[in-house]
Amino acid sequence: MMNTIFQKNGGVRLLLQGNEAIARGALESGVMFCAGYPGNPSSEIIETLAEAAKTLPLYVEWSVNEKVAIEAATAASFAGCRALVSMKQNGVNVASDFLTNLTLSGTHAGIVLITCDDPSGISSTNEEDARWFAKLADIPLLEPATPQEALDMMRMAFDLSEQIKNIVMFRSVSRLSHTRSDVVIHHLPEISSRAFFNIRQSFHTFPVVAKHKQRHEKLNQAGDQFEISEYNTYTGPEHPELIVITSGCVYMYVKEAIDMLHLNENIGILKIATTWPLPKAFIIKHLQRSNRFLFVEEVDPFLEENIQVLYATAAGQLGIKTFFGKSSGHIPFCGELTPSIVLDCLASLFNIKRPEIQFQTHALTLIQDITPLREFGFCPGCPHRGSYYAIKTALLWDNRDGFVSGDIGCYTMGIWPTGFNQVKSVHAMGSGMGLACGYGKLDRFGFQQPVITVCGDSTFFHAAIPALINAKFNQADAFLVVLDNNATAMTGFQPHPGTSHTVMGNKTEPVDIEAICRAMNIPVSVADPYEMLETTKVVYRMLQECGVRVLILRRKCALIQNKEGGFPYTMKVDIHRCRGESCGCNRYCNRIFRCPGLIWDENAKKALIDEVICVGCGICAEICPQQAIIRL
Amino acid sequence: MLFNLIITGVGGQGNVLASQIVGRTAVKKGMRVTIGETFGLSQRGGPVMSHIRLSDHGQTGPLIPPCGAHIILGLEPMETLRIVPSYGNQHTIYIVNSRPIYPLNVIAGEVVYPDLQTIQNVLTTISGRLYWIEATKHALQLGPAILMNMIMLGALCAIDSFPLNRKDFDAVLPDIFPATKCKLNHEALAIGERLIQSDRISFD
Numbered sequence: 001m002m003n004t005i006f007q008k009n010g011g012v013r014l015l016l017q018g019n020e021a022i023a024r025g026a027l028e029s030g031v032m033f034c035a036g037y038p039g040n041p042s043s044e045i046i047e048t049l050a051e052a053a054k055t056l057p058l059y060v061e062w063s064v065n066e067k068v069a070i071e072a073a074t075a076a077s078f079a080g081c082r083a084l085v086s087m088k089q090n091g092v093n094v095a096s097d098f099l100t101n102l103t104l105s106g107t108h109a110g111i112v113l114i115t116c117d118d119p120s121g122i123s124s125t126n127e128e129d130a131r132w133f134a135k136l137a138d139i140p141l142l143e144p145a146t147p148q149e150a151l152d153m154m155r156m157a158f159d160l161s162e163q164i165k166n167i168v169m170f171r172s173v174s175r176l177s178h179t180r181s182d183v184v185i186h187h188l189p190e191i192s193s194r195a196f197f198n199i200r201q202s203f204h205t206f207p208v209v210a211k212h213k214q215r216h217e218k219l220n221q222a223g224d225q226f227e228i229s230e231y232n233t234y235t236g237p238e239h240p241e242l243i244v245i246t247s248g249c250v251y252m253y254v255k256e257a258i259d260m261l262h263l264n265e266n267i268g269i270l271k272i273a274t275t276w277p278l279p280k281a282f283i284i285k286h287l288q289r290s291n292r293f294l295f296v297e298e299v300d301p302f303l304e305e306n307i308q309v310l311y312a313t314a315a316g317q318l319g320i321k322t323f324f325g326k327s328s329g330h331i332p333f334c335g336e337l338t339p340s341i342v343l344d345c346l347a348s349l350f351n352i353k354r355p356e357i358q359f360q361t362h363a364l365t366l367i368q369d370i371t372p373l374r375e376f377g378f379c380p381g382c383p384h385r386g387s388y389y390a391i392k393t394a395l396l397w398d399n400r401d402g403f404v405s406g407d408i409g410c411y412t413m414g415i416w417p418t419g420f421n422q423v424k425s426v427h428a429m430g431s432g433m434g435l436a437c438g439y440g441k442l443d444r445f446g447f448q449q450p451v452i453t454v455c456g457d458s459t460f461f462h463a464a465i466p467a468l469i470n471a472k473f474n475q476a477d478a479f480l481v482v483l484d485n486n487a488t489a490m491t492g493f494q495p496h497p498g499t500s501h502t503v504m505g506n507k508t509e510p511v512d513i514e515a516i517c518r519a520m521n522i523p524v525s526v527a528d529p530y531e532m533l534e535t536t537k538v539v540y541r542m543l544q545e546c547g548v549r550v551l552i553l554r555r556k557c558a559l560i561q562n563k564e565g566g567f568p569y570t571m572k573v574d575i576h577r578c579r580g581e582s583c584g585c586n587r588y589c590n591r592i593f594r595c596p597g598l599i600w601d602e603n604a605k606k607a608l609i610d611e612v613i614c615v616g617c618g619i620c621a622e623i624c625p626q627q628a629i630i631r632l
Numbered sequence: 633m634l635f636n637l638i639i640t641g642v643g644g645q646g647n648v649l650a651s652q653i654v655g656r657t658a659v660k661k662g663m664r665v666t667i668g669e670t671f672g673l674s675q676r677g678g679p680v681m682s683h684i685r686l687s688d689h690g691q692t693g694p695l696i697p698p699c700g701a702h703i704i705l706g707l708e709p710m711e712t713l714r715i716v717p718s719y720g721n722q723h724t725i726y727i728v729n730s731r732p733i734y735p736l737n738v739i740a741g742e743v744v745y746p747d748l749q750t751i752q753n754v755l756t757t758i759s760g761r762l763y764w765i766e767a768t769k770h771a772l773q774l775g776p777a778i779l780m781n782m783i784m785l786g787a788l789c790a791i792d793s794f795p796l797n798r799k800d801f802d803a804v805l806p807d808i809f810p811a812t813k814c815k816l817n818h819e820a821l822a823i824g825e826r827l828i829q830s831d832r833i834s835f836d
């Protein structure tokens with residue numbers, strides 16, 4: 001039989017993604033209840049566990065948002081079932097209101113909060129370092145460096161949580177979550193617990209000060225265990241010239257950089273995998289080895305600041321030390337770290353010239369002027385292109401300097417040319433509608449511009465509903481356009497309350513966005529973004545109305561449509577009709593509409609369909625003033 | 633042995649699948665494997681790069697150090713050019729699919745896509761060897777355009793210094809594709825291998 005990630009037996013080596021390793025580690029720890037909200041780079045954890053649930057006895061759900069996810073998972077912990085909750089860094093903000101109280105009440109069966117941070121915001125609105133929540137709410141924090149550690153340390157996380165009766169935080173980053181490597185798996189346990197809430201126990205935060213004290217005692221207990229954790233290591237000479245203090249997957253960059261620069265005799269590495277509370281005695285012991293230290297970590301100077309405070313408590317005994325890192329300017333404060341950054345930093349500290357620099361400079365002169373950046377854009381056939389085109393046109397017709405208040409999803413790209421730069425603000429899930437509540441009350445101060453708020457279907461359920469209720473209650477003038485593409489597309493097409501199935505594959509009655517609006521007596525219309533002219537008229541009409549109103553632009557995500565049988569048309573440009581450079585001040589369709597499937601033929605000087613890219617949605621036929629783009 | 637391979641291209645070209653096939657094949661052969669993948673906005677046509685590191689000793693980090701690629705498998709010409717200063721060196725072997733995917737700013741006429749002949753010249757002067765192959769064209773003759781990634785893998789395993797061969801890849805396909813799709817993928821691998829072999833004959 002083929003070895004798979006869900007097999008009972010351990011001892012085999014499999015190629016696993018970091019997130020799959022986390023999921024396997026949770027299964028090996030006997031997890032029974034898993035919840036989360038999708039978000040890069042965390043989504044594959046819940047998806048893998050949902051796959052596991054087909055053959056193993058566990059429950060997995062995509063919750064409506066991260067706060068509900070952690071609450072649902074906590075109920076399982078209270079009732080004696082090991083539980084996991086997973087999210088991206090922004091999600092921890094959403095969950096934090098519950099989290100900061102939960103750590104006062106304490107928990108029962110082991111429960112682990114996984115945060116997958118996204119340094120550089122590769123697919124996020126920020127690059128927040130969620131580790132500060134561990135410090136803020138006194139939560140033990142683990143940071144694995146490799147997929148193997150991610151798997152192995154899950155067991156430690158669950159055991160620790162169960163021992164101290166509090167939630168434990170487990171932090172990954174994009175580069176670890178999305179790295180695949182060979183990982184040795186272990187045996188899966190038999191699960192025998194039964195869910196039972198012992199009514200002699202209770203979970204609340206009162207009396208607050210006493211509970212707060214208890215929370216600190218629990219944290220100290222965790223700290224004691226961390227002192228002897230096998231995942232905290234020192235490697236290198238007895239008394240090196242420099243010690244690099246590091247955590248997470250950048251540890252591997254440090255290790256390789258030292259090898260590449262042949263500095264193994266000069267530099268030691270202190271790798272910390274239990275980053276809060278600090279293993280104080282362990283760290284102080286190693287601070288004695290050297291007088292110079294460099295912190296390498298993502299994103300914020302978390303170890304850097306906390307270890308310097310620790311040093312201050314023992315400075316008398318340790319003597320004068322020099323610390324390098326973000327504060328000293330040796331490591332950048334912002335953005336993801338790379339092997340190159342680490343190499344540069346170590347090379348400069350040891351006055352070494354890197355031989356490859358010459359090649360790099362030469363290669364750069366050859367390519368830099370001829371290699372433009374690749375602009376992000378909606379997929380070929382994406383309904384959002386149609387939606388924004390209609391919104392843009394309607395706002396032009398309306399001619400009152402209207403603009404769009406945006407939200408989180410693929411349609412965030414409305415800030416860029418692919419969405420015709422219509423979106424003027426993007427922050428957190430549901431915030432577009434919250435801002436709309438404010439704009440909608442500014443008329444008394446002379447505000448006359450129309451505002452359109454866009455939000456996706458999944459975002460609508462996640463956090464836009466309370467803001468919509470607020471708009472209704474406070475009689476704001478607000479126009480919400482729900483871009484309903486029947487998926488949480490951005491993060492990989494996870495089901496949500498509006499789709500008709502759950503992540504475990506069960507059928508479920510979809511929650512109807514129209515019905516929700518109607519129940520609030522909010523007028524609601526529906527249109528198809530593929531019918532751009534019709535949609536433009538509807539948007540224009542609704543712009544002239546007042547009060548709260550909702551327009552649902554409904555059309556499946558093009559990638560889903562592709563999987564479910566594709567599109568009806570083969571497209572062709574009639575080169576006799578196409579006016580090329582003289583069309584609408586130069587090739588109107590290419591320049592304005594920007595579908596990657598509709599390209600420019602340099603030789604013929606006409607528009608051209610790229611047969612490899614075009615999916616055949618047919619909507620570009622509507623924009624050509626010459627009717628040169630034809631649906632076959 | 634430590635072998636660093638980069639597969640670069642744009643979203644939707646099957647980059648992640650290709651790197652998984654390499655990874656699973658290598659694990660089957662008992663190698664240690666690390667693959668760093670950048671998804672991000674890749675679904676939306678952005679650049680995608682996989683760093684594949686095969687070793688016979690310890691674990692490696694998820695990113696290849698500067699100028700450390702032995703082979704760069706370029707699924708798209710301009711994306712290949714882009715990473716030359718960061719990961720190429722004088723000995724790097726390039727296998728490049730000749731078919732551009734035009735970025736939106738090129739389509740809109742705001743910036744110019746680099747001339748294909750210029751790309752070839754740059755890669756030839758700066759590298760150990762360039763194989764410029766019409767993988768998308770051959771894929772379209774065989775079936776859907778996505779088969780391009782399998783043709784490129786076929787080309788990859790024809791390179792002597794690459795530690796896996798076509799038989800190794802062939803053996804893994806049944807674990808990855810449903811039986812009905814295996815034949816086409818085997819054929820694509822074979823086409824890729826032949827393209828390199830014939831290129832080599834004309835070169836020598």
Ligand code: SF4
Nearest residue numbers: 379382410489557558
């Ligand atoms: S994934 Fe779907 S919603 Fe997102 S850009 Fe592509 S087609 Fe549009």
Ligand code: SF4
Nearest residue numbers: 381595597614618620
């Ligand atoms: S039909 Fe037109 S809009 Fe649709 S994918 Fe093809 S080129 Fe793009």
